[in-house]
Amino acid sequence: MKNVDALVCVVDDDVSIRESVRGLLRAEGLRVETYGSADDFLARSRGEPPGCLVLDVELPGLSGLQLQRELFRSEPHIPIVFLTGHGDISMSVRAIKAGAFEFLTKPFDPEELLDAVQESLLTREYGGHRSKDQASAQSNEIVGIGGAHRTLIKQISMVAPTDSTVLIQGETGTGKELVAREIHKLSRRKEHALVRVNCASIPKELYESEFFGHARGAFTGAIKDRMGRFEAAHGGTLFLDEIGEIPLELQSKLLRALQEKQFERVGEERTRRVDVRVVVATNRDLKAEVAGGRFREDLYYRLDVFPVRVSPLRDRREDIPMLAKYFVELLAKEMKCTKPRLTEAGVIRLQEYHWPGNIRELRNVIERATILARGKVLEFDLPTTTAEAPALPAPRSMNQEKAEPEFMTEPEIQRRERENLRIVLNKTGWKVGGPSGAAELLGVKPTTLISRIKKMGLSRNEATQ
Template sequence: MEIFANFIEFKGQEFGVSFARDISERKREEEEKACVLNEIEKLKNELELQNEYLQGEVVELQAFGDVIGSSPALETILRQIEMVAPTDASSLITGESGTGKELIAHEIHNRSSRSKHTMVRVNCASIPRELYESEFFGHVKGAFTGAVRDRVGRFELANQGTLFLDEIGEIPLDLQSKLLRVLQEGTFERVGDEKTRNVNVRIIAATNRDLKGEVERGNFREDLYYRLNVFPIEVPPLRKRVEDIPLLADYFFKRYAKKIKKEAPQLTKANVLQLTNYDWPGNVRELQNVIERSVIISQGGKMKFDFPKSKSEMKPTPDYDGGRKEFQDQKILTFAEVKKLDQDNIVKALKKTSGKVFGEGGAAQILEVPPTTLLSRMKKLDI
């Protein structure tokens, strides 16, 4: 109720007059309007956060293309991707740093029924311990010092899509139970909020650690390990799939040459020998960086690679003496020649071991590949 009072003069006398009107309807409309504006502001904040995240993803995804390579190991991985992608099963991708585990995760997501929704990546190794819950589940305004507005967590951002937990082995043990609850029940609460929220998320995790060993040492929950490890995929290091190196190098050469508006160089037999006889401790990521530097510093179409020259890091080759001797044969290597080079290398290893493939001193051990991979490669090369 709203009341107005005033004085009026009538025939020389003053009279007090009051007016009253019911404003409850107007108050109700104003309250509803305030609620709507508040909800719009919350949605705006959430959209800003999602947009900020997705713009970051666009930048990162520029580093990804189709899976490149022709090695038996990569063919096995592609078959595994085709098997697991249409399902909602959790996948645990293992392998050394730089082998392309995130690319495998993207391939699984892109070939799944969730591909129209977002794949959200969380680097578990980069999150401060005190912010894990906020990062995963979000928080409400005032939940802690610095929480000046509501924040959407990664699980909500990934709803109906895929959540990629990179470096999953870095999550502190006491926080793993909270992650397990979401995986099992699909429910959680934002930090500082009692409201239980539901999500429908597919989980793909990756690690360069031996998680089974971490379980045995008491550093990782066994129930969480088995929840994640429904469909394991192991990505071998680049040194164990040398057949992929020429194709990857060619891809990176063309990509970075285009980036700096330079004519793409051609790989020569000498280049391939250099690249395939290096151990690549940093795997595909290191190869990518070496190629980018090479494109920048090389002149006149001649490739110059900048990697360590110590004996422990470079394997001996018949045509290369650690960088002091120049390659004489600058003939461009065809794919047929790459195949022949691979074939000759395997035959040489078999001759050295008198045809022994398996076990100690076998050709597989010399070539640093699993025996099954070597047998598959021999069949493909008609050896």
């Protein structure tokens, strides 16, 4: 681990946790100070600021979240790794929105904690301190809580302060443009323009003009001088979306512009120089494109300086509850309508779907459901795909003995339905309606559920016997 002399402060009211974390970090050569409360930490002498703070949420007196807000008002900003036994989605959201570097739950994985501390120290040393505006921009634009999301945020925070070329790869709808905007927001070029070029939408004969501009009279229709996208992005960031769509015969000119930061307008001999940071994105496998002779190898290696992969939504199911809540609130504001209610059953339905269109499809589904909900409960009508359909049972042989039954009798179905309903009612304390009630968990209307309870003759006294 780097940063051998770095100071890490551990704040936790559980002495066994403090000692465990201290031993783990000291074994890696780090200096460690431990405190039993937020007040004890704030009372420490004003000396060397810690390179990282490992912080519990539930503390006596001032809570971990309150301490985080207190520290965020001062400079330099201290990267915080939350380590708590009281983790839930809403708490994680609050912590990360306030700028937390990581949020881990107890019992913690030692390797995961060490990685989080190391990454925070590296970010502080090489990536600079994140300002309040930077942390706010990240949390408000890129939403998630899972491991893939945390890795993405770390990569963005590391590469954004540099001028290195970034290659963003991911399926359609995963949010590659959002990542490009985030990199620009957190860079030293944020006061200048972010110029986006959709390479897939440019006619082949206009690529040069679009990238580099043209002089008056350079071709039919060129009635005046025109600045290209490279010049428009001078001092800022040029985002080339769908870079894999650029025709092979034009890729050499793009390579020269990227390498030398100079070019000529179409129909002009004067060489122009620009200062731009280049970020590119693609949903193609560029290595396969190179192997197939459709993409220049030298251009690929010029672009592949800092690759960032954006995971598909099906691999980020733990992020779906937070994304759904984010889109519900955002769409309600955009549509100026009453915010509909997102139920636990609805979230489970969203997590069960495989999302071929990724986050873009999720937003569209929630927008449609918001329109139909009219301020009430959101209901999601998602297609059932072949991948989701349960496998059909194998045909039963006439001679097969002790085989599993193909079907259940009506009494068996009723018994299982009754047992399932009793389990849900016990779980909710016989709360039928409202948030986290039995009707919400089962995905049915409260009136329908009450009717079923009466029909089955269930009673609370029966459940307690």
